[in-house]
Amino acid sequence: SQKIEQNSEALNIQEGKTATLTCNYTNYSPAYLQWYRQDPGRGPVFLLLIRENEKEKRKERLKVTFDTTLKQSLFHITASQPADSATYLCALTSGTYKYIFGTGTRLKVLA
């Protein structure tokens, strides 16, 4: 069955460092992959979308890579700040609007 795995353990990093979050998938051929941010008590907020034929996408301090051979996406936050602390979710689709979400990784940036 289709499976998306994100680090269930929280990731703690020092302010100013680069945070790297991983999204692995199996039994799936996604056409699009998205990353969302979710703060406690709130709904997810869209950050970036990357297509299967794109290797990398950037937006300000954010960078996403997509390796369809490794079946993996990496999400980087450079020069991390305490305000970046949140849970980050990856989501995949084969091309429709039906997205499957990972369970998310909680990031904590320490001042």
Place this chain on the structure above:
Amino acid sequence: DAGVIQSPRHEVTEMGQEVTLRCKPISGHDYLFWYRQTMMRGLELLIYFNNNVPIDDSGMPEDRFSAKMPNASFSTLKIQPSEPRDSAVYFCASSSSGGYHEQYFGPGTRLTVT
């Protein structure tokens, strides 16, 4: 725009009661999604609509769950009868076919069934 609006924000009900969750999508968006989020299972898609028509309801867990979208600005998710295992946060999200698939989520309804 006010964003996606959901009501109520919190609902506490007893097992066996009917629960109705409401959603107003962002004006102009032609896709609407209902999700359920729990610690154990994460964010699960229950059903989604395009132009008020249900496209995929394969995530609806049981016949106790039903969803409607009578017009472009309103949708409901109903659970009848409710059970304790339905306790979760239910999110509504909307999206535009003219965009990049990004979904705009509402604040969610926290449902507790005792």
